[in-house]
Amino acid sequence: MDTPLRIAVCEDTLDDAEFLLKCISESAIPSDCRVFSSCKTLLADFIPGYYDIIFLDIYMDNMQQGIDVAAKIREMDPVATLAFTTFSKGHALDAYRLKVFAYLEKPVRFEDVRDVLEHARNERNDAPTIQLLIERRHQEIKLDSILYFEQKNQIVILNTLSGILRTSQSVKLRDIEPLLPDYFFRCHHSYIANLNYVAELDQDLRMFRMQNGDSVYIRRQSLGKAIKAFEHRLFEMVREDKHEKIQ
Template sequence: MMKIAICEDDNIQRKGILNMIDRYFGMNAKKYEVFEFISGEKLLACTRKFDIFFLDIQMDNISGIDTAKQIRITYEKAIIIFITGFKDYVFDAFDVHAFHYIIKPINENKFNEILHSAIRLLSKKDKLLIAKTSNSSYKVFLKDILYLESNQRKVKIHTTYGVIEYYYKISDLEKELLEDNFYRCHKSYIVNLKYVQSFDNTFVTLKNSEEVYISKYKLTDFSKAFMYYLKNEGY
């Protein structure tokens, strides 16, 4: 699911951007979530991972440019789109590798064009999760994940190169992976359909011969999801 942040201290401008995003996705039938922030401080305090940031440049205390610099520390590949009433900041926007620069008042056709380009770029990128342990943060590319396992208050990410364990809810990961060929086959397991070799009434067998439980209540829907995945992949 696409997650978008709007950081704008003017309520009217912020709601205007939100409405344009809603109209765009309404026409394109994609799943998305939008979160609003009235300052750079509020945005940077948020622990959610966003795909696209719309940042007003001129804000009190911390500017959009300085906010973007902090974002880049954690999210190197996030798409940042600046919105401002002045052209003077265009070179500053380049310094933080902004995707685009929109001048107020916003032309909705231009806005849609830029948002569409941003989404197309995202679809080409290697998507990843950030797994934060007490000591480190790990980038885990979705293409390397075999399955995810709930272990009390922790999640174990089983990858092609090892296991990463950290505090997180598997239900939150299920939402994040909703459109990325993952399926929650059991209350404790989410599998990457890319690595599924076969399944029966009890287990899903992965291509590395590992087995994970499948719930009898999930069996029919899992079968449909796996067949749909195979069809889309050209099998």
């Protein structure tokens, strides 16, 4: 049985919210929905990495608030599936910039809503994970939610979109490193960085600046490889983004 999709619906019109929930229910795809009547309440509740889908009305209280909120959400969570709901056709460029999966014109169609749900379900099911003992139980952690790993004595700390996790077992980064895809880079004996979340590389201070503001150090002998790996990943991300938009 599928784990329910965690969905946020941000609509300030009750009829629109109820119709969207009806479409979600009739899709027969298990879901757990939360409804927000304002952008402010959505942002106050928002936890990076928690929601699989966010349906967001572009115009709230007759103002173009949805675009700004989507930008803030993307800064915190680059993975969640975003879907705009709107009466306007004039925000396609904003949708492209913010990597919005779907642009649903109101009244939304059942088929379009189901497409969003199926996409999010496939993304979640296909996402690579790592299994570690966290809080004394085995947990599968999405690799796309991890900014970096940090060795602390005999345990490993996972710095994720939604917060910090600590292993309950003695484990070394050398045991974790072979399990990771190539966009993770071992830059230091105490750190493995997810290059997807590197905001910049400071060569003078020899560190990655992560998107959440943290600093991840690079050992001197790895600086050249770090530069090449970061530049290569930037190129790959641009190419992947173009490929997604063509499909």
